[in-house]
Amino acid sequence: MIFRRPTFWLILLLAAVFIYLPVRAGDAALREDLILVAIAIILVSNLNLMIGYTGYVNFGHIVFYGLGGYVGLYLVTARGWRLQWAALAAGVVVSLFALLFGMGILRLRGAYFALATVGILVAVSAFVSNFNPFGRSDGLYLSFDAYQPLGGAMRALWVTYYLIVGVMALSLILSLAIKRSKFGLALFAIREDEDAAVVLGINATMYKAIVYSVSAFLPAVAGALMFYKNAMIDPSIAFEYMLSIEGIVMLMLGGQGTVIGAALGATLYERLRSYLLTSPKLSNFHLVIAGAMLLLVVLFASGGLIGWLYKFVPRSREVIE
Amino acid sequence: MIDGLMVGAVYGLAAMGLSLIWGVMDVINLTHGSMIALGMFAMYLLFSATALNPYLLLIPIIVIGLLLGIVVYWIAVHWVVGRSQLMSLLSTFSVNMMVIGIGTAVWSTSPYNVPFSLPGISFGAYTFTGNHIAAAVSALIIAMALELFLYNTRPGKAIRAVADNRDAAELMGISSTAVLAIAFGIGIALAFGSGALVSTLFPFTILSGSVYQLKSFVVTVLAGLGKPLGALAAGVLLGLLEGAVTPFIAVSWIPLIEFGLFVVALILFPRGIFGRATA
């Protein structure tokens, strides 16, 4: 049924563009740029499930990505697993972890939950920094032998890129599928009025725990893939609080609650971010600009760019979800 | 241990600011940490410029905090007060980002401190750091002033009325917008004050505020909303707990333990331990 939605085909088109552009140009630099955008889209579209669909702000979303990276890299280096299984396992392990913790903290409402997610990020980061199998604060390193199964380091870079684009498409399709499902309906009801939702028969705590867990899966897989590609991981780069926050800014900018909004916000902001970080004058103001953007969106356009589109072109609601 | 008690008074002061805003307008002020940090720098700047007694400088610092708070209210908070908590979380958070961003650009992340020491007082084997005593006393004075203000003055009563029932207060002719702006201003002023006091105790950077923000949340949840003296008491309790625990555990674990406490307390007491956890 979702194959009938125009947005589904937009997603496939987007993935096709991501694959076509760097391959056509044979340009590794472009691929590196796009992979960052793809990762951003994965993170933001899954974050959307919590913030946009369910109305619960997750400040610690990046923990899934980082933890997935750790599990994946550990399985490859210490256990000799192949990449695809390591990545899948990372997804499963991290979403189970999310389910477990989710059942605890999702009894908290609104802001309390948001603060608890920061706690989880901080706790996991501290734990990993002291955990021997994960290399404590030095982290884990991948020797180039690990790339042999994929045909060597050069090929591995391209293979992981395709896989990440695949995960990106999956994330967007998952968002679309949930949005149009009974599960999604329950989430939206929780967002609108959690007490009313419970009275209407929705076991809110269970649904929240499930979506929290689901929102962890693909970012964890992506983390495993990405850190495999980067050949290393350590606590400071795995659990960057700033990235979590930027994820929220990207989502709000693009249009929380919409599928395409997540992709749009991630793409625009990621490009802006790359520009800011390389510009000598502005790199200090990265945080200020992000903050200002967030404030402007919250004050004037809480539906983000896609929300604006819906306002001016009501018909677009059906086509661009 | 006694030092912990006195530092705890400062925690309580910081928490009061958070608790007041939370109780009055159901806004969780995520600028709290950065405002505490600004208070630290305000003391640093004023002290460097005037070399006056820091405890006297508290007064202008609190006034600056009040004014800044009102400005922040108008920019970010006023428009989101009625809307979902998600929006007020995000709007205050965005201001936090901007303040930290500017602060990092201006002051970088090297530590600063306020070189002012009061002589300590000794009782037998124990010496109480002079600065700690002065900080605790200042916190106490400010807390009592706030309590007096809220219960014995017209604006104070107006604030409590709006906290209780905003619609009813408006029907009585209280301009709730003005009240909210002032309440927010006072909340920030308290944050500034506590930051200023902390600057006399420990070295700091623009990022130091976040540690105190966390403590403020823990204290607020323990004490319940909108009760200044309750927050002070809970703050002292937290300070005592820290004092008892620090000899045994590395300092870096403390924020984690406090977070754990915070989350567990919320799960076990979703409506706050002593009072209401929602306005």
Next chain:
Amino acid sequence: MTQLLEVNGVSKRFGGLLAVSNVSFAIREREILGLIGPNGAGKTTLFNIVNGVYKPDTGKIAFAGDDITGAAPNKVVKLGLARTHQIVKPLNNMSVLENVTVGACFGRESLGLHAACEVADEVLKRVGLAERAKSPARSLTLAGKKRLEVARALAAKPKLLLLDEVLAGLTPTEVAQMIDLIFTIKESGVSVFMIEHVMQAIMKLSDRIVVLNFGQKLAEGSPIEVAGDPQVIEAYLGDEQIAEKLMEKN
């Protein structure tokens, strides 16, 4: 014949306030039971206890033979007990149809999205909101929102419907329409338990009435019996309008 709903010795205290004190009553199938009482008598609290929002301190509640004391609201709906709220709670940014679909999806029959949509369509027609199906819920008038509350609850295919002051704030015409709707609900085999202040309506609709005052059951009986009960009249003397209306019945 087992009663549809049996409430036995239910009490609830909030701090120093005993909101509901030792209340017992029963509702049969195909019956409309009215619940009246002065403001603050504990009526909505009683509703909240029956529907699982509060756990009672004492007492038991049985629905269709099952003990539902303290069961969570989302479970109670699955057994066939749905409610509306005194202060309406529309899912504002969702359409009217989506609102009712939620009720149908998570009600007594766990329906899939498509089937739930069809149920929702039917219910909207019954309730008279079919034209506004695609509008966002927040765009409805108060009367519309009240009908939406009822529609959402009906979509759950309840055996017992709890209506909390569903007539408050409506114009006389709207009240008449709602009264008709409630009669058709009863005819379709659903029992109704309703809190109401609009006396003429509740006298007209109810098969029996329970009167609550200061958390205790003051009286129970047919509308005429209750209207003639001197204790009830005394309780309402503070409210002259109601006393008058009750007197009219005599």
